[in-house]
Amino acid sequence: MAETSPRITLLYLLYLVVLSPPYPTEAFVSYTQITTILSLSHSLFTRVANLRASRGDFHGARRAQLIADKLEHVSGLRFWSNVWSMGWDYLKNYAWRDTMSFQDALGFASNIHELLSSLTQFGHLRSDSERAAWIARNYSNFFRISKSIFSRLSSVFSKSGPLKELVETLQKEMEGEFLKDCLQVGAGDLMGLVQILKDLASQYTDGHQEL
Structure with missing residues (x-):
């Protein structure tokens, strides 16, 4: 029988860890979703x-640019290495554990749906004055929903590793002016990211309903 190539074996293991579902009815995340998340982020x-x-906040600009540079690095030559690292972290710490109760999953899905609805409403506004008025009226609720989402993610990804570090980095940035800045540059990229989260939450809840 022909000997199996180590490269093929490694790629097959990577598929099992990251792209295949940890439970028969529950998908984790696809290659397309990973690359889209990286690109939009x-x-x-x-x-x-x-x-x-542009407004003179050079410290905040440097912080955001460092994250952008890391995302570009992750999606470049070391893409599969970083995916492997996160996939192994997921497999080791989360895949075989029920890290989120069904009620929490429903709450997470509800938060995501509410956030996406707000972003869709914001995206339909055409003038700067309309967008400014919307932010003045709705930002506190928008921030509350986002904070709830990250609180749930933090409770899920609680084990030391790259997934926990990623959530903590984004949560720290979100607690500043990041969300308001996202709305000011336009809601398109953020809507794309939230839509992927919505799809993943639906996969999780649908899978658990079938179990």
């Missing part, structure tokens, strides 16, 4: 960095 953080620099 890089675009969003780059635009936020440019916005902050």
